[in-house]
């Protein structure tokens with residue numbers, strides 16, 4: 001195969017991510033613009049504002065990324081964009097730019113599944129997992145346990161029955177009056193928390209199977225907080241203790257489910273990715289699990305846990321190398337199974 005250079009464009013939600021991935025030299029450059037400040041005052045992502053901000057930012061970031069990598073458009077051999085799942089307007093902003101550039105530069109373009117991007121993000125690191133492995137994919141919209149036998153060879157083993165893990169973090173933060181996005185806020189507070197003041201339930205661990213459920217945990221959090229308010233004990237310490245108990249419950253649950261998946265599939269390699277994989281407690285618990293099993297665990301670097309262009313450039317380069325590309329009649333898919 002001749003060397004390739006893939007331009008990746010990620011715009012599924014509230015981050016504009018652009019990257020250049022070279023098939024032999026690896027990641028050449030990447031740029032990220034986060035809209036977090038724009039949405040913070042609303043306590044969540046406002047879709048229409050997100051689309052407009054992507055439109056404003058994509059091309060300047062493409063230029064910036066080309067400059068960082070000291071490359072020209074003529075060096076690029078293919079373009080990858082996030083086709084779904086995500087916010088329709090946000091997806092269309094990225095796809096329209098990707099398709100237009102591909103048309104102007106006469107290059108192939110391929111629409112990538114956002115979760116495949118997350119799933120493959122650890123491949124951007126120096127030590128990469130070999131296939132097959134179990135992947136725990138935990139983000140704001142998904143909580144999945146997947147058996148991965150190769151690029152594009154994914155089997156869903158477990159899913160969430162209600163809220164995704166990241167969604168549970170975000171809702172917990174909102175209930176406690178903490179900022180958006182909630183995951184980093186909850187985990188920052190948890191550091192000050194006392195670990196044995198509250199013991200939250202470990203949802204679904206007593207039931208067989210690999211499905212997960214986090215909405216009960218959210219309700220438990222709310223009731224604990226309301227009770228503390230009733231008792232005039234809604235202090236910062238209580239807030240921190242609740243964050244700690246919540247985070248421990250999520251981490252424990254994920255560890256138990258991962259262990260079960262590895263045993264079921266007879267594997268000893270675990271990949272953890274998606275926004276929630278940035279969580280310190282979850283990383284520690286899963287690392288301890290794999291140490292104990294004398295297995296291997298892989299995480300993306302922190303900046304590639306959450307949404308970014310690098311993972312889309314990487315996944316797209318693999319898809320393009322396999323001969324896949326889309327024609328001009330592109331369609332975005334706000335809902336799309338992996």
Ligand code: KG4
Nearest residue numbers: 139140141166183184275276278279306307
């Ligand atoms: O992967 P991502 O950037 O976007 C989606 O594809 O959803 O994930 C965002 C989610 C949010 O719910 C955010 O609260 C959560 O990841 N998150 C965290 C942490 N950092 C981000 N959750 C727990 N601990 C963190 N440190």
Ligand code: ZN
Nearest residue numbers: 118139306307
């Ligand atoms: Zn994501």
